[in-house]
Amino acid sequence: MMRSPLPLHRLSRHVLIMALCAAMPAVHAAEPVKRTPARAGQPATQAPAGDQFVDGIAAIVNKDVITLREVNVATAEARRELASQKIQAPNDRDLQRQVLQRLIMDRVQQQEAARMNIKVTDEQVDQAINGIAQRNRITIATMQAEIKKSGTTWEAYRDGLRKELQLDRMRQRAVDSTIVISDAEVDAFLKEQQRQGGGGMSALGQSAPAPAQQQAAPAAPVQSGPAMLALAQILVRVPEGTSGDQLTALRKKAEGLLARVKAGDDFAAVAAASSDGPEALQGGVMGARAADGWPDLFLQAVANVAPGQTSGIIQSGNGFHILKVLDRRSPGAQQAQRGGAAPAQPAPQPEQQATRAPQGPMQVTQTHARHILIKTSTVMSDTQARQRLEQLRQRITAGGENMAELARQYSNDGTAPQGGDLGWLNPGETVPAFEQAMNALQPGQISQPIQSPFGWHLIQVIERREQDIADEYQRMQARQVLFERRAQPAMEDWLSQLRDRAFIDNRLERQDAINANNS
Template sequence: MMRLLALLATLVFTHAAWAAGPVEVDRIVAVVNSDVVTRSDLRLKVEQISRQLTRQGTPLPADDVLERQVLERLIMEKLQIQLANETSLRVDDLALDRALGRIADNNKLSMTEFRQALEKDGITWDRFREEIRTEMLLSRLREREVESRIVVSDAEVSNFLAHPENTQSQEEFNLAHILLRAPEGATPEQLARLRARAEDVAARVARGEPFDKLAASYSDAPDALSGGNLGWRSAERLPGLFADAVTRMKPGETSPILRSAAGFHIVRLIDRRGGGDALGATQVQQTHARHILIKTSEVVSDGDARRRLLDLRERIVQGGASFAELARAHSADLSASKGGDLGWIYPGDTVPEFEQAMDALKPGEISQPVQSPFGWHLIQVEERRVQDVSDERKRNAARNALRERKLDEAYQDWLRQLRDRAYVDIRLEDK
């Protein structure tokens, strides 16, 4: 009798649910090899990236365009995670806990308070942990699969130093770009369609549509959703294709369509600055400096990082606190264990934003908070000296410049091969 009643109850419930119509709980929007991307995964990522674009002031693309861009990012993330898992690359819990601990410390919170703050903002602790683990994993994968395999030969270094334009200019360029990636082994028909698409985007740029919005809508580069911005770079740190184009451009101008092995590029020169002596100099000024780095994240905004550094600066300037001790306690950089000491720095050793702020300081002075691609810095200059630049130093600088130039191209090529070898079935339009 009890079994019969249970069966009847089930039938009644099933009939009621059927009568009310289907209710979608979740569905698959993409199959990536043996893994899937669900509608809920996509929705959460779209909301997160929309908030980031709004904070950056980047115009949001149309909803369907943004959704497809974010889906492609999730697909690429899945592919990289799969490769990491297949090759036994891991981020263990100890390394992850240390990273989370640094984030909590940077926010002046205990781990309990940090978790509570996340949950108050609607971010579950488990999800946040896995997002940080994924960021660390992808960084290690790129280092192993791309950066560690870049080789710069002695002949390339000698050839680089033999050209005066590579050694006598410190001019820097602030760029943004749009990449329309070509599949590996693309047919002439595929390239023709891709070229036509690039021409359409270039025409829209010429008509005055916001470049950053078009990059977020159409670019296949990893930086697409940040408006395609590459930041300030010297010519030797740019891919050769870009360097050849931008040295002839004025700020505000856009390149013609450029063709590389990765696909078709459109480059916008936002600004240019500097000039003068570089690797060709026989003597250069070195700076001995310290810094405190606060990294930004989903829970540490630019404003939060800047306010924390202003507070630390006040403690040093007005309260007599030790810069080195505060660096040990608060900096997220590897130099924290040395009190933030960076040693003697040559021109070009640091990112342009950091170097420009450091060069403006007198020995003993402490900067205001400075933003760079790595986060926010507080910089203290200890002393300066002028040193001869040896041939070995010149060659090392040239080798580093060539590595930088090759890195972007190699990374783009690696991503393209990874995508082309994968089985991907997009079901965004399925009902």
């Protein structure tokens, strides 16, 4: 059955969980640093004596400027964050270097979001915050107090959440559609689950869909959930095009960092000073999630690693990793939250408790639909995309043209060659904005243009049916688990490629090299 790249996914975990009802208290989390915007052409701001360049510029990212003042402000904030997490801060220069690397990557992402015309409004941030509060069963006022208690301002939290929502939409558009899970992979995964005696997908503690159309009573919540695994990492990044000699030097760097950790140096402090990972200034903490949600490479590396211990060096397409197992919980030990709480769309829905795998029939209403997708970009604004779809809708409803033919000509989705046909869709298989508009249509009707994280859509409902999906349900859940395993490495690879393609003039790094040569 054909599928659209419109799955319901969730944000990266460390930003959203913060101090909110953490089920695994040993795992720290923190927000990205709030920064002062800087643009090319703005007056340079003076930096402290000894670290001052003539023009006050720390780095240039494509045509954008990061000032020394911006780095110094962010460095002071990072030092406060590390102190609040009881992580030893690196020396001044190393911390400044780490902060600048984070600002550079942030700027690269913001530039790509602008190129893709992906924006997150204040209203969408508010809706995401409401969803997080609902899932943690607290009020907004309590949530604000908890955020403040963690040492982060409410404005910084909102700013970090906005960036996470934006980054998640970028991932949906650029990465998700490239991940294909075959039927053979699903078969192999389910057989492996049965071989391990886990009773299939029931051992994963996944939630059955609970749409309004579902006729069967929902399964009763149980206290045994999926096995949970919390990890931290130290990453030595390997840029694209690295030579053999450079690769050897980077491996030696990773071996040196591993030796320090094995000798007793604090893992979080080493990560904060030396890791190239995006979570470096959180002590390398990547968060906690269901064990099957981690990449296969990570699972294999820590299979026999006890909590508090570290793995050896693992090589991926992104570089060399050193993993630390922060916590490991078996099913039933504690019903832990799954790290991130907000779906990657404007109106997050409350997360359901883990339920047993369905027993007997699972009757749901399936919808057979097609759509036309117009993606936004620097050359296609939201207004232009909506207007184009309004014109296409007029041609269909008043002019008698065929929607399938227009989808083949105009749709930016991978289903365009099939006339935009999405096949039979189960409840929960598409993002909420899309599903809500689709559910409001009768067979034969065509929606008004509606917006999702992927762009703008026209939707046509072809027909509906009641279907027992008990057998299909396990395959759907298995496919989602396999997807999650691949999504993180694919996203890291994509971000690495973005950085490698950017023009970056890191003047602090250059100055350090000059100082080293002169010493």
